[in-house]
Amino acid sequence: MDDDLKALYQTAILDHSRQPRNQGKPEGCTHRARGYNPLCGDQITVYMEVDGDRIAAAGFEGKGCALCLASASMMTEAIASANKATLVNLLDDLKLICTQEQAETVNAPEEIAPLLPLSGVRAYPVRVKCVTLPWQTALAAIAGEGEATTE
Amino acid sequence: MSSSALARPQGGHNAALAFDIEAVRADFPILTRKIYDKPLVYLDSAASAQKPVQVLQAMDRAARTSYSNVHRGLHRLSQESTDLFEQAREAARRFLKAGKVEEIVFTSGATEAINLVAGSYGQGFLKAGDEIIVSTLEHHSNIVPWQLLRDRIGIELKVVPIGDDGGFLLEDYLKLLGPRTKLVAVAHVSNALGTVVPVKAVIDAAHAQGAVVLLDGCQAAPHTAIDVQDLDVDFYTFSGHKIYGPTGIGVLYGKQELLNAMPPYQGGGEMIRSVTFEKTTYKETPHRFEAGTPQILEAVGLEAAICYLESLGHEAIAAHEAGILAYATERLTQVPGVRILGTAPEKASIVSFVMDEVHAHDIGTIVDRMGVAVRVGHHCAEPLMHRLGVAATARASFGLYNTREEVDALADALVKVRKLFA
Numbered sequence: 359m360d361d362d363l364k365a366l367y368q369t370a371i372l373d374h375s376r377q378p379r380n381q382g383k384p385e386g387c388t389h390r391a392r393g394y395n396p397l398c399g400d401q402i403t404v405y406m407e408v409d410g411d412r413i414a415a416a417g418f419e420g421k422g423c424a425l426c427l428a429s430a431s432m433m434t435e436a437i438a439s440a441n442k443a444t445l446v447n448l449l450d451d452l453k454l455i456c457t458q459e460q461a462e463t464v465n466a467p468e469e470i471a472p473l474l475p476l477s478g479v480r481a482y483p484v485r486v487k488c489v490t491l492p493w494q495t496a497l498a499a500i501a502g503e504g505e506a507t508t509e
Numbered sequence: 510m511s512s513s514a515l516a517r518p519q520g521g522h523n524a525a526l527a528f529d530i531e532a533v534r535a536d537f538p539i540l541t542r543k544i545y546d547k548p549l550v551y552l553d554s555a556a557s558a559q560k561p562v563q564v565l566q567a568m569d570r571a572a573r574t575s576y577s578n579v580h581r582g583l584h585r586l587s588q589e590s591t592d593l594f595e596q597a598r599e600a601a602r603r604f605l606k607a608g609k610v611e612e613i614v615f616t617s618g619a620t621e622a623i624n625l626v627a628g629s630y631g632q633g634f635l636k637a638g639d640e641i642i643v644s645t646l647e648h649h650s651n652i653v654p655w656q657l658l659r660d661r662i663g664i665e666l667k668v669v670p671i672g673d674d675g676g677f678l679l680e681d682y683l684k685l686l687g688p689r690t691k692l693v694a695v696a697h698v699s700n701a702l703g704t705v706v707p708v709k710a711v712i713d714a715a716h717a718q719g720a721v722v723l724l725d726g727c728q729a730a731p732h733t734a735i736d737v738q739d740l741d742v743d744f745y746t747f748s749g750h751k752i753y754g755p756t757g758i759g760v761l762y763g764k765q766e767l768l769n770a771m772p773p774y775q776g777g778g779e780m781i782r783s784v785t786f787e788k789t790t791y792k793e794t795p796h797r798f799e800a801g802t803p804q805i806l807e808a809v810g811l812e813a814a815i816c817y818l819e820s821l822g823h824e825a826i827a828a829h830e831a832g833i834l835a836y837a838t839e840r841l842t843q844v845p846g847v848r849i850l851g852t853a854p855e856k857a858s859i860v861s862f863v864m865d866e867v868h869a870h871d872i873g874t875i876v877d878r879m880g881v882a883v884r885v886g887h888h889c890a891e892p893l894m895h896r897l898g899v900a901a902t903a904r905a906s907f908g909l910y911n912t913r914e915e916v917d918a919l920a921d922a923l924v925k926v927r928k929l930f931a
């Protein structure tokens with residue numbers, strides 16, 4: 359199997375997609391949004407318990423490809439107990455590492471580290487939206503928008 | 510062809526019809542391409558088919574030697590272009606076995622043809638409360654134009670259900686037909702599943718109710734011989750790019766008396782008889798529906814594609830593809846975790862499938878790296894996907910140039926997908 363494929367479907371991605379963390383709605387859910395990728399039909403709902411500026415808990419459910427599910431699963435871990443600004447910064451960083459060969463300027467170098475396996479999508483530009491969909495959905499939830507699409 | 514004797518289509522006579530697959534493949538320059546250093550295995554002809562040199566050369570030759578605008582110049586080149594353009598119309602007539610060239614309208618593709626009928630026939634002959642029947646199998650382009658019409662004039666849409674095998678449920682269709690049914694618009698062959706719809710029965714029953722029928726022949730035209738007179742269908746459409754011709758051109762067949770009774774669809778040059786600011790009169794079909802400069806070089810390419818199909822012979826193409834379909838069905842069924850969607854008894858060479866635990870998009874990405882091009886997604890048939898309970902499928906569609914070795918390449922790639930995710 360070629361190296362790009364191995365980098366894309368590395369163990370961490372397969373593990374998260376097969377056994378997604380934080381599936382379902384957290385108890386104290388205050389915000390939610392549905393995300394949809396019309397291109398491939400990925401469909402997820404992101405739930406968050408937001409307390410002031412802090413994201414107390416995050417969860418999700420839905421159907422999607424391995425990249426979308428892994429990204430959603432990793433996201434729920436990365437943003438639990440982070441503040442809203444971190445979510446925004448992380449999405450920026452994620453876009454960088456998913457599109458650029460040498461992404462130097464990362465906003466949140468520490469928090470981005472566990473998300474690095476997602477950067478394998480760099481070699482597959484048409485799949486970047488699969489990775490960013492959960493994050494955009496989370497942002498929509500916080501903004502009270504209810505829906506996000508990749509279009 | 511391959512050494513495998515598997516899955517020969519029934520009836521030994523088919524063997525005699527076979528064409529030289531290597532010679533056919535040599536006509537398609539793109540088939541020598543490498544994708545990520547692997548030989549291209551192109552299994553996405555249902556989305557768009559590759560073009561043989563005969564098509565490319567015909568367009569090139571016309572552009573180099575005979576090109577000008579049509580129907581409007583006195584000069585020599587305009588006459589030559591007009592002749593080529595009208596010769597292409599004759600080829601399309603022959604292809605559909607239509608009675609008259611006047612019944613052949615060139616459009617930009619099937620999508621425009623369906624919009625033309627919805628807009629023009631809809632405006633001229635339909636009113637609030639009338640019913641239009643489509644089926645669950647439809648491509649969005651045979652759904653949305655009718656919805657737009659519904660929003661404009663208040664017609665109602667009825668939908669024929671399908672069975673679990675993706676088959677068109679004729680009994681249910683017959684129950685939907687009624688005195689308010691004015692138009693039936695269904696696919697001849699489903700693009701997502703390959704199901705062949707029993708169109709003859711559909712048409713006869715519609716006519717018995719006084720309804721007209723439009724067949725979306727996009728996925729039938731590449732695979733089967735079509736005879737609009739034998740079908741007695743009122744409207745038939747297909748796109749050039751799916752029968753190995755160029756993009757940007759398609760055909761709408763319509764019965765002459767219907768077309769001549771329909772109001773124009775778009776206004777402009779070419780479609781008028783005379784224009785004053787007070788009153789404009791329109792030409793008869795087909796020119797009434799061909800406003801503006803038409804697809805001249807594309808028409809030349811379309812004719813070349815039709816001639817190409819004729820040179821191989823519809824029966825030989827059908828026999829070849831039936832063999833590939835049977836072999837692909839067998840091979841894919843053997844891949845662990847693969848489930849084929851669409852197993853109706855009569856199918857064109859299209860195989861839609863899903864794999865346990867692996868999303869279609871991941872399948873598409875992985876097999877692409879092995880040089881295998883399949884389409885993944887909802888195939889512009891979201892209502893069908895809902896009916897099947899899936900968000901997306903992977904679809905391998907086979908054309909006249911595909912081989913059993915290519916089926917093997919797909920099956921092997923799928924086994925690797927399976928391993929990666931196991």
Ligand SMILES: Cc1ncc(COP(=O)(O)O)c(C=O)c1O
Nearest residue numbers: 618619620648650700725727748
């Ligand atoms: C069954 C069917 N109908 C309609 C269309 C639309 O054809 P086009 O995009 O060429 O207008 C397609 C092509 O995808 C199709 O497969």
